[in-house]
Amino acid sequence: MSIQNNTNMNINKKDKIALIKRNLEKISKTSISIMEVCGTHTMSIAKFGIRSLLPPTINIISGPGCPVCVTSATDIKTAIDMAKMKDVIVATFGDMLKIPSQGDSLQNYSNVKIVYSPLDALTLAQKNKDKHIIFLGIGFETTTPLIAATILNAHKMSLTNFSVLSMHKLVPPALTAILKNPEHNLHAFILPGHVSVITGSRYFNFLKEFKINGVISGFDDLEIMESIYIMVHDFENGIFDIKNNYSNVVSEDGNQKAFKTIFDVFEIDDSEWRGIGIIPGSGLKIKGEFANFDAIKRFDYKKITIDEAPGCICGNILLGKAKPTECNFFEKHCTPSTPIGPCMVSSEGTCAAYFKYFL
């Protein structure tokens, strides 16, 4: 989309992308499967039509990178149960509203409010003293520091009518789980730029032991094409490395202050991922000293494990084992207006991206 009077900027970029495209055609000889693990990458790749620029040897797969998509049916059921409680307002990012769990979803409850920031949930709590505000905490290393800071704020303000249902997750345990799965067929990761801003690039060095390539990438078309080029180049030359191609934004150490805030408030826990199951050490629960702000403890809620919708292959899609077009529901029963699985619900989900943009 052009911004008025600003088309010249794109010409130069377009030439660079065309150059990378030609070079990729030249150097890519062996089939390579590259997984991106960030919802924003999923959407950028679809929106810019990146797949149509790549030779057939390069296969781009969308992994478990969208926080909404990896939220389990069990957690959605928990959130719905909380919305059913008396004198409660559930505050959430909008994408969570439509995820189905057992035929129900949060959008059916009038006491569920959309907020754009967890701090808005605090304002809700201050304005509605007779209600209890439960914020649905989702997100990876990028978003979690903000939720942690919100809980610290609530603590400082001695708020008694605010708590968080933590569904937060960490990226490395999920990547490890995928790589330890003997069925995986991956050669490289486009690593999440936003997460890395917080964690620093060295956070992903553990991938080296799996003999896999990874490039931390920005989100525009040129940055993504460059990152793909780096991975294909290394792969073709037998090099396994983790590189930072977003270095004007991501440092080696990241924002340690923000990163540490996570662990001031949360501690590592097991977590259930949509379609993958429980991944040990991949979740974050609220520490005992902040138990007052933990919705699970506050309401003494016992989670009930819910099975995924039968026939939905979101799990395999998140693991890169299947494409949306291989799902029997895709475009037939499962569409953005009638989603069955979370990958179609979230605007950053792989199925939603395929539905909206893919040829």
Add this chain to the structure above:
Amino acid sequence: MKSNSSSSSSSSASANLNPNSNITLNHGAGGRQMQKFINKIIVDKLKNGILERLDDCAVLALENKKRIAMTTDSYVVSPIFFDGGDIGKLAVCGTVNDLSTSGAKPLALSLAFILEEGISLDTIEKIVSSIATTALEAGIKIVTGDTKVVERGKCDQIYINTCGIGLIDDDIHISSYNAKKDDLVFITGPIGNHEIAMLKARKLLDFNFSTISDVAPLNTKVQTLLNKTKKINVIKDPTRGGLASALNEIAEHSNCEIYLFENQIPVDLDVQAVCEIVGLDPLYLANEGKLIIIADPSAKDAIYEIFKDAKHIGHIKNLHHDIIKNTNNKKCGVYLETTSAGIRKIGVLETTQLPRIC
């Protein structure tokens, strides 16, 4: 009857139309669900050779071989006053512009109010004045009307319905079914301003930006254009569902491929910025003062002369891109060459971005 959408890319998608389901805001959003609803529930029972064309206005042949265009539209916008316009101006422009999409010269308009008990006379006077000013600008007479009042809470201040009729010259043949291979696609100015102005009017964003609604009557310009050239094949106003949904409807009706250039599609800086912040796509935003014009290349200069902000954004063609050839056998559809020279599909609006914008 209009649907502002098409089912070209996924006709089998379910649309919540089982007997037990209820109307949702999506059934009026100008996207896929609305189109399914209109087709299955309304058109199916009422079809008669004219209604099911689902063009922006119906073209009726009279006994003397003359043709008239007829259209109707209801206006429920909230709030009723917004930067750039109000519900009254919208009620005239929307109907006049729908008539213009057939190339008709608007002749007369009806005006029906549904008023909520308690609305101030002052408010109604303001709206009627705005209707008068806009009708004068458009050169159209309001010749008949109706007024109903309902109990407090039964409607939101004021709803307006207008019906318009117009005359079509014998040598004019404009319809969403008429796009031809190698035609050029134009948009008469930057897209998305109306819907973003509504976002602002509802105070959904707490930062300042200057966008105002583009609501305007376009019939005079269309007539000037048609006096200069007859090589115009399609005119369509991209209202609810935006440019993307309107083009999909044209692609389906004309059974063609529409190929767009992303870097030619005009978007104001403020609209672009707001879209990026709140995650909206300008291609799906409603416009109330813009037209898509699809025309023979020879009409280009005339279009630029009359519509100073018009941009050539694409063309009608059979695209021979490998990916499309391999995975998509459908003939019609809208495709976008991105700023990176990648190609992607442009689908129909799926779910409401903002309700009650017109």
